Amino acid sequence: MEYAVTIHQAVRTFGATRAVDGVDLQIPKNSVYALLGPNGAGKTTLVRMIATLLRPTSGEIMVFGKHVVRRADEVRRDISLTGQFASLDEELTGSENMRMLTRLYGYRSSGANMRADELLEAFGLLDAGSRQVKNYSGGMRRRLDIAASLVVQPRIICLDEPTTGLDPRSRNMVWTVVRQLAASGTTVLLTTQYLEEADQLSDRIAVIDRGRIIAEGTSGELKQLIGSAKLHIRLHNAGERERALEVLETVEGVTIVRDIDSAALSCDISGTVDGYEVLGKLVREGIAVDEFSFGRPSLDDVFFMLTREDPSQL
Numbered sequence: 065m066e067y068a069v070t071i072h073q074a075v076r077t078f079g080a081t082r083a084v085d086g087v088d089l090q091i092p093k094n095s096v097y098a099l100l101g102p103n104g105a106g107k108t109t110l111v112r113m114i115a116t117l118l119r120p121t122s123g124e125i126m127v128f129g130k131h132v133v134r135r136a137d138e139v140r141r142d143i144s145l146t147g148q149f150a151s152l153d154e155e156l157t158g159s160e161n162m163r164m165l166t167r168l169y170g171y172r173s174s175g176a177n178m179r180a181d182e183l184l185e186a187f188g189l190l191d192a193g194s195r196q197v198k199n200y201s202g203g204m205r206r207r208l209d210i211a212a213s214l215v216v217q218p219r220i221i222c223l224d225e226p227t228t229g230l231d232p233r234s235r236n237m238v239w240t241v242v243r244q245l246a247a248s249g250t251t252v253l254l255t256t257q258y259l260e261e262a263d264q265l266s267d268r269i270a271v272i273d274r275g276r277i278i279a280e281g282t283s284g285e286l287k288q289l290i291g292s293a294k295l296h297i298r299l300h301n302a303g304e305r306e307r308a309l310e311v312l313e314t315v316e317g318v319t320i321v322r323d324i325d326s327a328a329l330s331c332d333i334s335g336t337v338d339g340y341e342v343l344g345k346l347v348r349e350g351i352a353v354d355e356f357s358f359g360r361p362s363l364d365d366v367f368f369m370l371t372r373e374d375p376s377q378l
């Protein structure tokens with residue numbers, strides 16, 4: 065079996081709201097998979113169904129081949145969920161929280177303490193372990209929350225918006241944790257509103273909007289969806305710009321974007337055109353190029369293209 069999770073036509077309604085509205089999805093084992101979408105898209109609802117915390121209204125969800133409703137107890141042994149809102153005891157120290165959890169999971173006292181310290185160390189929290197959680201920064205809390213869900217290493221972990229509200233430094237630490245988890249063989253399902261995060265961390269991305277998957281693939285594939293890349297050129301001699309434009313206009317799949325700068329040129333090149341070929345044409349015409357760069361479309365562009373809405377306006 066290649067998939068950690070397979071979802072067939074999953075629906076979840078809350079009254080008249082179709083929070084998840086017919087989702088088909090397959091999450092490969094040992095991968096990092098991102099559910100990317102704006103607030104209210106249905107990410108948490110989908111994750112909670114996968115984690116057996118919410119029953120699908122209809123449809124089938126299997127986790128490592130086990131049905132999330134019929135074999136919920138077995139699924140729970142394989143899966144760990146870290147919520148958008150951490151559930152730690154504020155009054156206890158980080159170390160006390162972890163020791164309590166390790167005991168709950170069946171470790172005996174000395175083993176519990178060892179496992180707790182091991183996790184605190186792995187998440188850079190050993191020194192902070194003696195402080196009360198209420199005095200932790202957002203990033204420390206989030207890391208402790210992830211550590212808490214790893215007392216027993218799960219086959220799959222669901223991280224629901226693990227970096228929402230974090231400063232860039234804390235966000236980077238959480239990213240490191242996610243990469244380490246994936247490297248240790250745990251399948252990671254994460255939800256995010258950040259296009260860059262999905263791009264940076266995940267092997268595959270499903271873009272979710274209003275309860276539906278509107279696109280799925282690797283970040284490269286999603287970028288391909290919107291087709292073109294950009295080529296930026298700076299000419300050695302601004303006087304050759306008109307001639308350069310004439311050359312580029314003859315190349316199929318190249319659309320020129322005028323720059324204000326008199327020595328610069330930008331063009332959109334379609335997915336099938338090799339940017340270096342385009343450059344080569346200029347060089348063969350004896351037009352000297354000082355600098356060039358290729359730009360790929362961002363996932364923001366993809367989202368905008370797919371939904372025709374600016375995600376920051378949602």
Ligand SMILES: Nc1ncnc2c1ncn2[C@@H]1O[C@H](COP(=O)(O)OP(=O)(O)O)[C@@H](O)[C@H]1O
Nearest residue numbers: 078081083101102103104105106107108109110
């Ligand atoms: N327990 C609930 N009761 C009623 N409506 C809900 C409940 N949970 C989620 N919803 C609604 O379902 C939709 C999807 O929510 P959610 O899954 O939390 O989205 P996301 O996690 O992507 O922000 C929203 O319209 C939300 O208001």
Ligand SMILES: [Mg+2]
Nearest residue numbers: 107108109148
């Ligand atoms: Mg959510």
